[in-house]
Amino acid sequence: MDEEVCRMTELSKELQDSAASLISRSCNEEASLRQRALSLHTSISNLRSSISSSLKKGNLHPQHALKLEEELGRARYLLTQGDAAAFLPTKSHGRFLRMFIGPLNVRATRKDVQLKVKEEYNSFRDRTALLFLVFPLLLLGLRSWTWDGCLPALPVQLYQAWLLFLYTGLALRENILRVNGSDIRPWWIYHHYCAMAMALISMTWEIEKQPDCSQKQKGVQLFLYWAIMQGVAMLLQNRYQRQRLYTRIALGKAQRMDVVWGETSGVDGQLWLLCPILFILQGFEAYVGVLLLQTALVGVVSEWQVITCGILLIVMAAGNFVNTVQTLLTKSRF
Amino acid sequence: MDEEVCRMTELSKELQDSAASLISRSCNEEASLRQRALSLHTSISNLRSSISSSLKKGNLHPQHALKLEEELGRARYLLTQGDAAAFLPTKSHGRFLRMFIGPLNVRATRKDVQLKVKEEYNSFRDRTALLFLVFPLLLLGLRSWTWDGCLPALPVQLYQAWLLFLYTGLALRENILRVNGSDIRPWWIYHHYCAMAMALISMTWEIEKQPDCSQKQKGVQLFLYWAIMQGVAMLLQNRYQRQRLYTRIALGKAQRMDVVWGETSGVDGQLWLLCPILFILQGFEAYVGVLLLQTALVGVVSEWQVITCGILLIVMAAGNFVNTVQTLLTKSRF
Numbered sequence: 001m002d003e004e005v006c007r008m009t010e011l012s013k014e015l016q017d018s019a020a021s022l023i024s025r026s027c028n029e030e031a032s033l034r035q036r037a038l039s040l041h042t043s044i045s046n047l048r049s050s051i052s053s054s055l056k057k058g059n060l061h062p063q064h065a066l067k068l069e070e071e072l073g074r075a076r077y078l079l080t081q082g083d084a085a086a087f088l089p090t091k092s093h094g095r096f097l098r099m100f101i102g103p104l105n106v107r108a109t110r111k112d113v114q115l116k117v118k119e120e121y122n123s124f125r126d127r128t129a130l131l132f133l134v135f136p137l138l139l140l141g142l143r144s145w146t147w148d149g150c151l152p153a154l155p156v157q158l159y160q161a162w163l164l165f166l167y168t169g170l171a172l173r174e175n176i177l178r179v180n181g182s183d184i185r186p187w188w189i190y191h192h193y194c195a196m197a198m199a200l201i202s203m204t205w206e207i208e209k210q211p212d213c214s215q216k217q218k219g220v221q222l223f224l225y226w227a228i229m230q231g232v233a234m235l236l237q238n239r240y241q242r243q244r245l246y247t248r249i250a251l252g253k254a255q256r257m258d259v260v261w262g263e264t265s266g267v268d269g270q271l272w273l274l275c276p277i278l279f280i281l282q283g284f285e286a287y288v289g290v291l292l293l294q295t296a297l298v299g300v301v302s303e304w305q306v307i308t309c310g311i312l313l314i315v316m317a318a319g320n321f322v323n324t325v326q327t328l329l330t331k332s333r334f
Numbered sequence: 335m336d337e338e339v340c341r342m343t344e345l346s347k348e349l350q351d352s353a354a355s356l357i358s359r360s361c362n363e364e365a366s367l368r369q370r371a372l373s374l375h376t377s378i379s380n381l382r383s384s385i386s387s388s389l390k391k392g393n394l395h396p397q398h399a400l401k402l403e404e405e406l407g408r409a410r411y412l413l414t415q416g417d418a419a420a421f422l423p424t425k426s427h428g429r430f431l432r433m434f435i436g437p438l439n440v441r442a443t444r445k446d447v448q449l450k451v452k453e454e455y456n457s458f459r460d461r462t463a464l465l466f467l468v469f470p471l472l473l474l475g476l477r478s479w480t481w482d483g484c485l486p487a488l489p490v491q492l493y494q495a496w497l498l499f500l501y502t503g504l505a506l507r508e509n510i511l512r513v514n515g516s517d518i519r520p521w522w523i524y525h526h527y528c529a530m531a532m533a534l535i536s537m538t539w540e541i542e543k544q545p546d547c548s549q550k551q552k553g554v555q556l557f558l559y560w561a562i563m564q565g566v567a568m569l570l571q572n573r574y575q576r577q578r579l580y581t582r583i584a585l586g587k588a589q590r591m592d593v594v595w596g597e598t599s600g601v602d603g604q605l606w607l608l609c610p611i612l613f614i615l616q617g618f619e620a621y622v623g624v625l626l627l628q629t630a631l632v633g634v635v636s637e638w639q640v641i642t643c644g645i646l647l648i649v650m651a652a653g654n655f656v657n658t659v660q661t662l663l664t665k666s667r668f
């Protein structure tokens with residue numbers, strides 16, 4: 001037994017040494033890769049601008065410049081989308097993420113882990129989009145069948161609390177995806193901050209009781225309509241984005257990273273189908289906002305909550321519209 | 335220029351290869367370390383139980399057994415607290431963490447990163463503990479000086495929303511610390527879930543307006559008293575735990591991991607000073623809970639929110655008490 005104990009002590013010392021050496025070795029190697037990646041990244045950018053300035057000065061044939069730029073684009077794509085991308089400087093973590101989880105590094109080095117995080121985000125959205133539809137429909141249904149046109153406070157508030165946590169989770173995950181190299185537009189994250197504010201504010205709404213509740217509950221009802229709409233938009237968007245991701249994973253697995261350059265589509269046709277529906281939903285979102293402002297100004301329910309939510313909805317609708325249009329413009333330029 | 339572009343392409347391919355090889359190499363080495371760590375961990379546990387069974391059967395001299403156990407303890411300490419600890423199986427991430435940030439790995443491999451996360455957690459708590467004291471004191475002060483004994487709804491609800499986010503952040507960070515090997519008792523995390531529920535529920539409280547508000551606002555007032563108390567408890571606890579951490583960092587830097595075994599104190603004396611104050615605060619917490627239940631039962635404010643918060647406070651006080659006592663018992667056994 002003495003021997004055994006001795007062996008354990010030996011083994012644990014050995015293990016400690018190997019662990020320490022592995023950690024310090026990979027630290028060093030990572031640091032050197034980081035440096036190489038950064039310097040390559042700047043050289044590529046510099047070369048790019050010198051190509052375009054030579055082109056302007058007429059020192060370079062346009063066709064030749066195009067060829068060079070294409071080749072350079074390929075090198076850049078390999079650098080920013082391949083394994084080396086993990087060693088480029090991170091996008092900063094952002095205040096929101098730091099407030100909730102502190103200074104922890106949330107970047108995954110391995111590509112397959114990054115894809116797993118993204119896949120899980122998509123399936124999280126799928127799961128929640130359904131609940132998004134079911135809860136408010138249930139509330140509105142029960143209101144007309146069982147509750148005599150009057151929503152009781154507790155279920156509505158539970159639903160709003162759920163929304164708050166859901167949006168917080170989405171905003172956190174999207175921040176994490178951004179750090180992991182997603183090109184998500186900042187607006188889609190701000191949009192979720194606005195939605196968090198909506199959920200929080202609507203929780204402090206007084207849900208009026210009898211009599212006359214159907215008049216006074218106009219605000220809550222409109223809020224629920226907005227939620228249903230969000231559910232529909234989310235489901236459509238999920239369908240489209242999941243397919244995009246699958247295409248990408250398939251391409252990644254085929255190890256053709258340096259061949260495929262630029263937007264890899266076949267899915268992009270779908271975007272032109274999706275967008276009209278999104279525009280209608282966004283129009284409806286703004287309309288709900290205006291209705292909220294109306295109920296507040298006509299004086300049926302004149303709480304500040306109703307006014308703020310109305311303004312928030314209009315801002316969100318406008319932002320969504322502008323950003324969807326910009327996305328379309330960017331894509332059609334390819 | 336052609337040459338330059340060619341070189342960039344070459345360089346980016348090389349970099350991609352080095353990155354891919356580093357990633358796969360460290361993946362493999364990590365996997366092997368993980369296996370070694372796990373098997374050593376089980377062998378140590380097995381040896382430990384066989385020592386104690388031999389001792390029971392009388393095959394081993396008690397003093398000898400003690401010596402063996404001490405040595406084994408040292409090996410175990412090195413394994414679980416040294417660099418190799420990063421390769422032991424993680425504690426599971428828990429539903430709460432997964433709900434908010436998905437399946438991301440939040441364990442830091444390097445010891446200094448882990449300590450940084452912990453330090454940041456402590457300074458986050460320091461910053462918030464002060465606000466914890468200032469906000470409710472301000473609200474209560476303004477109530478008597480400016481607001482004629484009546485709290486307006488908006489500032490109180492803003493404060494409650496802040497509390498909700500704060501507790502969510504604390505709970506997330508503590509879950510992350512746990513994954514990074516902290517020995518934090520699960521109760522302290524549950525305690526923050528309860529506090530989140532309190533903040534959420536209190537947001538839906540109707541804050542009654544004139545007339546007679548000072549009667550009807552009993553519940554809100556008591557809630558603010560509880561918050562002040564929490565601030566005091568947090569400040570005291572922070573002072574104590576920061577010192578503990580500094581001791582540990584100092585020891586870690588001195589690289590004497592395998593010499594120092596067991597609780598490394600000098601700070602532990604402080605615990606016996608801190609605990610009486612904590613017990614008083616916990617008693618006061620339970621008392622506030624009882625007062626809340628009383629206002630609800632006497633009928634001044636009979637909303638379900640008041641009753642639930644009362645019960646939550648009593649549960650939290652009891653849990654805090656039991657866990658503080660258990661901590662003391664564990665420590666005095668050393």
Ligand SMILES: CC(C)(COP(=O)(O)OP(=O)(O)OC[C@H]1O[C@@H](n2cnc3c(N)ncnc32)[C@H](O)[C@@H]1OP(=O)(O)O)[C@@H](O)C(=O)NCCC(=O)NCCS
Binds near residue numbers: 181185237278320321
């Ligand atoms: C317009 C839209 C379909 C474009 O999607 P897309 O083709 O994926 O857009 P991009 O190519 O610019 O995407 C870049 C990245 O941002 C992500 N992204 C785009 N829109 C996103 C959104 N609304 N939420 C989260 N992530 C989004 C993409 O997944 C992609 O991530 P990746 O780089 O990790 O692959 C999408 O932005 C959308 O559905 N927006 C409308 C949402 C809306 O208006 N909702 C409310 C209606 S009431």
Ligand SMILES: CC(C)(COP(=O)(O)OP(=O)(O)OC[C@H]1O[C@@H](n2cnc3c(N)ncnc32)[C@H](O)[C@@H]1OP(=O)(O)O)[C@@H](O)C(=O)NCCC(=O)NCCS
Binds near residue numbers: 452616619655
């Ligand atoms: C009793 C108490 C001082 C003990 O602290 P301690 O000596 O650090 O306790 P332990 O040695 O068991 O700590 C183990 C780990 O849990 C952490 N921890 C202990 N109590 C914690 C708490 N309340 N919150 C967060 N982390 C805590 C420690 O930092 C330590 O982490 P580490 O392993 O990463 O170093 C502390 O738990 C405490 O202050 N609790 C009372 C809180 C309370 O009652 N508040 C409400 C009053 S109204």
